[in-house]
């Protein structure tokens with residue numbers, strides 16, 4: 210069975226500077242059905258996590274630019290739901306305590322086999338399935354995205370979106386009011402199984418906009434967040450201003 214969340218493959222952010230270990234993890238995770246993103250520095254990992262929403266982060270402590278503990282703290286602050294596993298050669302008791310206190314869910318000492326790592330991830334996911342109950346719906350004007358049920362409601366009426374339309378809207382809604390690059394959307398919605406051109410994003414975006422426009426036409430008073438195109442960059446879902454209702 211492929212590890213997934215709804216119709217989505219789970220994304221693992223691998224933060225590892227060692228080329229052998231990083232390459233092994235990246236290839237191994239992908240071979241086992243995860244979408245893996247490999248970042249070799251703490252800064253690039255945090256930049257990626259700001260644009261995407263990984264489900265799991267594997268964090269090495271000895272990184273070239275910043276300490277893995279700082280990366281762990283920053284990831285925990287920005288992503289309360291993220292499963293964070295520290296993967297390091299540091300095996301001292303104090304390191305383990307500090308690592309877990311920094312916000313990691315688990316602390317594994319290298320060397321560790323891929324088989325054991327995958328079993329640990331499965332054990333965590335059984336207890337804490339990403340995207341399951343506990344994730345609050347996103348409210349934007351009269352639009353509600355219920356992520357755990359994968360339902361989209363406009364003024365109480367259900368909009369039947371296609372899976373990628375729902376994922377695209379979710380990716381924008383999670384960062385409502387901020388610009389999201391096309392690359393980030395492609396990585397998040399289509400993961401690394403992305404062999405298409407940017408056309409696929411355009412087509413899905415057009416379909417999503419059409420659905421929202423059609424639905425709002427049936428209820429002119431409904432407040433529907435608009436998606437603004439940022440030329441040469443990406444998109445921004447506007448935060449509907451309250452007080453314009455009625």
Ligand code: CA
Pocket residue numbers: 225226227269270271272
């Ligand atoms: Ca390292």
